[in-house]
Amino acid sequence: MLKTTLHIVILESSKIIFEGLYSILYQSDIYCRVYRAENIDELSDILKTEKINIIIANPVHFVNRDKEINKIKKEFPSLSIVGIDFGVMHKAVIETDASFTLYDTPEHILHLISRMDNRNKSISGNSDDSDNLTKRELEVLTCIVNGKLNKEIAEELNISIHTVVRHRKNITTKTGIRSQSGLTIYAISKKIVEIEDIEI
Amino acid sequence: MHHFTATKMSPSMKMADQIDANPRLLLMLQHFNIDFRVSDLTVSQLCKQYEISEALFVDIANLYNGFGAKKNHTYTKKDLLQVIDFLKNSHHYYRSDMYPQINSYIQLLQKNHPEREFKLLNRFFNEYFTEVLEHLDYEDNVAFPYFIKLLKNRSEESVPEQFSSTEYSEHHTDIELKLHDLKNLLLKYVNIEGDLDLRRKLFFALYELEYDLFVHSLIEESILIPSGANIEKKENA
Ligand SMILES: [Fe+2]
Ligand SMILES: [Fe+2]
Numbered sequence: 001m002l003k004t005t006l007h008i009v010i011l012e013s014s015k016i017i018f019e020g021l022y023s024i025l026y027q028s029d030i031y032c033r034v035y036r037a038e039n040i041d042e043l044s045d046i047l048k049t050e051k052i053n054i055i056i057a058n059p060v061h062f063v064n065r066d067k068e069i070n071k072i073k074k075e076f077p078s079l080s081i082v083g084i085d086f087g088v089m090h091k092a093v094i095e096t097d098a099s100f101t102l103y104d105t106p107e108h109i110l111h112l113i114s115r116m117d118n119r120n121k122s123i124s125g126n127s128d129d130s131d132n133l134t135k136r137e138l139e140v141l142t143c144i145v146n147g148k149l150n151k152e153i154a155e156e157l158n159i160s161i162h163t164v165v166r167h168r169k170n171i172t173t174k175t176g177i178r179s180q181s182g183l184t185i186y187a188i189s190k191k192i193v194e195i196e197d198i199e200i
Numbered sequence: 201m202h203h204f205t206a207t208k209m210s211p212s213m214k215m216a217d218q219i220d221a222n223p224r225l226l227l228m229l230q231h232f233n234i235d236f237r238v239s240d241l242t243v244s245q246l247c248k249q250y251e252i253s254e255a256l257f258v259d260i261a262n263l264y265n266g267f268g269a270k271k272n273h274t275y276t277k278k279d280l281l282q283v284i285d286f287l288k289n290s291h292h293y294y295r296s297d298m299y300p301q302i303n304s305y306i307q308l309l310q311k312n313h314p315e316r317e318f319k320l321l322n323r324f325f326n327e328y329f330t331e332v333l334e335h336l337d338y339e340d341n342v343a344f345p346y347f348i349k350l351l352k353n354r355s356e357e358s359v360p361e362q363f364s365s366t367e368y369s370e371h372h373t374d375i376e377l378k379l380h381d382l383k384n385l386l387l388k389y390v391n392i393e394g395d396l397d398l399r400r401k402l403f404f405a406l407y408e409l410e411y412d413l414f415v416h417s418l419i420e421e422s423i424l425i426p427s428g429a430n431i432e433k434k435e436n437a
Contacts, residue, residue: 045268131388176388181324182381188317189389 006032006117009046011057012084013038017102021056024106030114040065047072054080054116059096080116131174131190138192140167145184145193209261211244211254218243218261227412228264231289232257232282253279259423260286263415269422277351280427283419284344290416291336298409299329305402313392321382321390328378335371339420347428350435372417379410 008025012018022034035050037043040061046052062069073079083096098112133141136157143153150168154161172178177186187193209218215238219225226236234250243261247254256279259270275283306325310318383406392399 041271042268176384177381178377179324179381181320181327182378182385185317185320185324185385186389188320189385189391 006030006054006113007035007050007052008032008054008056008113009035009037009043009052011037011040011043011055011061013058013061017058017084021109024109025113028106028110030110030117040068044068044072047076052076052079054082054113056082056084056113057096058086059083060086082112082116131176133171133174137167137171137174140164141171141183141187142193144168144171144180145187147180207265208267209243209258209265211242211247211258213243215241215243215246222265224264224411225261227293227408228261228415231286231293233285233289252282255279256282260415260419263418269418273423274430275423275427277431280351280424281348283424284347287416287420287424288340288344290412291340293412294332294336294409298405298412299333302402302405302409303329305398305405309392309395309398309402312395312398315391317390318392321385324385325382328375328382331378332375335375338371347424350428350431372421375413376410376417379406379413382406383410 010018010021012021018036022036025032025034035046035052037046043055043061073081080097081095083099085099085101087101097116100109100112139157140153143156148156150161150164153164157164171183175183175186177183184193207221219229219236219238229236229238232250232252234246234252238246241249243258244254247257253276255273256275259273263269302325306322310322383403386399386403386406
């Protein structure tokens with residue numbers, strides 16, 4: 001089975017705690033990349049550029065930042081939040097998906113995190129990164145390669161423009177390619193269209 | 201496994217150690233016109249020697265170190281003029297170093313692999329770079345002169361063309377996305393056999409360009425534009 005890399009942010013201003021969690025994660029058999037955020041603003045910056053799966057957070061950073069947290073939760077619904085329980089009650093500032101204390105064993109912490117990983121998979125379901133395009137997406141792709149506009153594609157395939165846009169989005173997510181000329185090269189490499197059909 | 205260990209720079213650190221930890225800082229030094237032989241100087245001493253604002257230097261270095269942009273930082277007009285020099289030097293590096301370098305790798309690859317697929321890739325790269333060059337020209341001819349006038353208190357002189365900061369950051373996004381496509385095509389899809397030396401050099405150059413462009417856009421969007429807007433506000437008040 002293919003293991004995907006987990007992208008984890010540790011939201012914690014204490015360097016000691018960060019380093020501790022970091023080394024537990026890296027010595028485990030969880031494939032992950034770890035980022036550090038010292039506060040909510042740094043967290044938001046990371047979320048803007050990286051696809052994060054899990055946040056391990058000191059809940060103190062959430063105090064009085066409900067607005068930001070809710071925005072993040074809304075924007076990234078598949079994100080799991082694991083709280084570090086310091087034994088101090090922050091009157092459940094936000095809902096976390098799980099929590100552990102600093103005295104828990106590494107095994108326990110890792111077990112929690114791998115459970116979050118499975119949860120992630122069940123939510124995102126079919127969106128694995130493979131570029132297996134559906135038949136419809138292949139048709140849309142061929143139209144894009146031929147330089148057709150959304151409106152023309154909609155007419156030709158007898159679907160709404162809205163649906164064309166959705167297909168285009170899926171094509172980009174699956175292939176990682178956005179621009180028209182990039183998609184052309186993709187389609188040729190994958191032998192979806194014949195190179196002779198394209199004018200060079 | 202990737203080890204993420206960038207540390208935040210502070211003025212008392214030795215510059216040589218900082219370069220050791222993140223060699224990309226060499227590019228930054230070059231954009232600041234600072235020689236690579238930094239001896240045993242601390243960041244603070246180095247800035248003094250080259251008459252560069254320490255706060256500015258550290259902020260930009262931390263962007264290169266992978267930290268996000270600082271909010272609400274105030275820079276002096278002199279700092280901002282230095283930022284513009286820095287950005288201009290970066291433009292020079294894209295035009296006269298990166299572009300010819302990447303282009304030469306692609307030309308060589310095309311010679312060894314005459315498939316038509318590769319021809320398309322070559323065209324893609326050229327389209328991409330034409331877009332980059334247009335953007336650089338726009339900044340050199342419209343955006344920077346506008347900011348320089350603003351900073352030198354000569355705002356009464358007429359500005360040749362109105363500058364728009366939203367349009368500006370859209371350019372940046374476009375440029376980033378195309379480069380991303382190019383990398384993905386080479387990593388995942390385009391069939392080239394062998395030629396690993398050449399292809400590795402191409403990859404390294406693309407990654408180097410990508411990183412520098414990323415920080416470059418951050419400097420423009422998080423330092424230059426907001427500071428310019430602040431000055432405008434003050435002067436209109
Ligand atoms: Fe620029
Ligand atoms: Fe720019």
